[in-house]
Amino acid sequence: MGMPVVGMVGGGQLARMTHQASITLGSGLRVLCAGADDSAALVAADVTIGDHDDFDDLRRFATGCDVITFDHEHVPPEHLQALAASGVAVRPSPEALVHAQDKRVMRERLSALGLPVPRWSTDPDELPRPYVVKASRGGYDGRGVWFVGEGDDLPTAGEFIVEERVTIARELAVQVARSPSGQAAVYPVVQTVQQDGICREVLAPAPELSADTAVAIQQLGLRIAGELDITGMLAVELFETADGVLINELAMRPHNSGHWTIEGARTSQFEQHLRAVSDLPLGDTTATARHAVMVNIIGGSDPDVAGRLTHVLAADPGARVHLYGKAARPGRKLGHVTVLGDDLDDVRERARRAAEDLRGEPG
Numbered sequence: 001m002g003m004p005v006v007g008m009v010g011g012g013q014l015a016r017m018t019h020q021a022s023i024t025l026g027s028g029l030r031v032l033c034a035g036a037d038d039s040a041a042l043v044a045a046d047v048t049i050g051d052h053d054d055f056d057d058l059r060r061f062a063t064g065c066d067v068i069t070f071d072h073e074h075v076p077p078e079h080l081q082a083l084a085a086s087g088v089a090v091r092p093s094p095e096a097l098v099h100a101q102d103k104r105v106m107r108e109r110l111s112a113l114g115l116p117v118p119r120w121s122t123d124p125d126e127l128p129r130p131y132v133v134k135a136s137r138g139g140y141d142g143r144g145v146w147f148v149g150e151g152d153d154l155p156t157a158g159e160f161i162v163e164e165r166v167t168i169a170r171e172l173a174v175q176v177a178r179s180p181s182g183q184a185a186v187y188p189v190v191q192t193v194q195q196d197g198i199c200r201e202v203l204a205p206a207p208e209l210s211a212d213t214a215v216a217i218q219q220l221g222l223r224i225a226g227e228l229d230i231t232g233m234l235a236v237e238l239f240e241t242a243d244g245v246l247i248n249e250l251a252m253r254p255h256n257s258g259h260w261t262i263e264g265a266r267t268s269q270f271e272q273h274l275r276a277v278s279d280l281p282l283g284d285t286t287a288t289a290r291h292a293v294m295v296n297i298i299g300g301s302d303p304d305v306a307g308r309l310t311h312v313l314a315a316d317p318g319a320r321v322h323l324y325g326k327a328a329r330p331g332r333k334l335g336h337v338t339v340l341g342d343d344l345d346d347v348r349e350r351a352r353r354a355a356e357d358l359r360g361e362p363g
Helices: 012-027 055-062 078-084 094-101 103-113 210-227 269-277 307-316 344-357
Strands: 003-008 029-032 046-049 066-071 131-135 146-147 160-164 170-178 184-186 190-195 200-206 232-241 244-251 292-299 320-323 331-340
Touching: 003 055, 003 078, 012 029, 012 269, 029 055, 046 055, 055 078, 066 269, 078 094, 094 103, 094 244, 103 160, 103 244, 170 210, 170 269, 184 210, 200 344, 210 232, 210 244, 232 269, 292 344, 307 320, 307 344, 331 344
Parallel strands: 003 029, 003 066, 029 046
Antiparallel strands: 131 146, 131 160, 170 184, 170 190, 170 232, 190 200, 200 292, 232 244, 292 331, 320 331
16 A cells, blocks of 8 residues: 555645655655646656645645645635535544634634634724734735724725734744544744734744643644644644733644754654645654754845855754745745754844845845
8 A cells, every 4th residue: 555645735835845745754745726826747757736725736646645735825715615515534624714814703713712813803802902803714924914093094905803912032943743533742932023914934942931831832733733633733823921922823734844853853844744634643743953943035136046055055054944945025934944953042143144145135
């Protein structure tokens, strides 16, 4: 019996790095890409060009796949429900994935479970301003989020929720993997550094986080994965406040907060996702170094990132560079750099310097 064929909907960098993991694991990976120049389409052998919004494209893509999974959450829920009803193994299930697709559904479910979330409402008059307005669907990397003060107009397009503006000490994240058999594994809690709604850095493990708090956050992630019956990777993004942590977002796929695991953990998030959705035994999540820092390479005004690669690799042979094959443009994630070591300040500075040198200008 051969390894299962996993179909991943979406051809971005997450699918590209999942493809790399599938080679080592010996798993067949088929990728549904929007175009031949998608990040994953440039490297994967089994690529289907199609539209994730088109049910016929999805159905054709699923033919011959043992399981369907995702590198983004933007597939229409009704299409996924129809695929699942026809016998396709969709992981995570449409019933679970909707909690990552729709912020209102997520907030309602987490609130009903008594889990810590910011105060929120669908009624913009129910919370005092200033507050945060979030599009119920479709937002990412700061898109679909508005800060609304006294006298500001509300967004006019689409459904939204409003949330209190909380005082954030820092942002944290925890990743959990869960298989259809119910096996679960959890990674160390990390700190994420955001700028303009985009993740810039990830520090693993989160520095100066007490062991008790770290364990409590890991247990929170495991509980969410179990309560929502998630299969695959789950990322829980959190706000750390003076009164404890609050759940900000959920993602049910490999996630930017876990890129450090490629070098920094015994099992990368990408291999773990394949193991989980294929119902294989999950891998060891132990860190391989005392500290790992991942810094995203964000496009700047100079597009020649590849032209600077030789200098960066020569300047710091210990810096691991991952480029996504994307055309450069300002604000776009073009790749990331991970550095491991015993001294957090040194590791962070090296990762920052390598990413800035590849970007071609100070970050």
